[in-house]
Amino acid sequence: MEAQVIRDRITTIRTKREALIRLLEQPDLGTLRIDVNQALEEIDDLLEEFDRTFPAG
Numbered sequence: 168m169e170a171q172v173i174r175d176r177i178t179t180i181r182t183k184r185e186a187l188i189r190l191l192e193q194p195d196l197g198t199l200r201i202d203v204n205q206a207l208e209e210i211d212d213l214l215e216e217f218d219r220t221f222p223a224g
Contacts, residue, residue, distance in 0.1 A: 170221070177217050184210050 187207050191200065 173217075174221070177214065180210060181214065184214075 184207065187203055187210070190196065190203050191207075196203065
């Protein structure tokens, strides 16, 4: 897989992360909140690892 393809996919993940943040704002989320929090933690870990592996610049 080419580096640019990976960067494009990471950009998509960063954008879609915001949808999970908005979802957390919903008052009627119930137990799904646990899954959304877990997804956010995993995305954040992925993004941190990507940034360490492929520093900008």
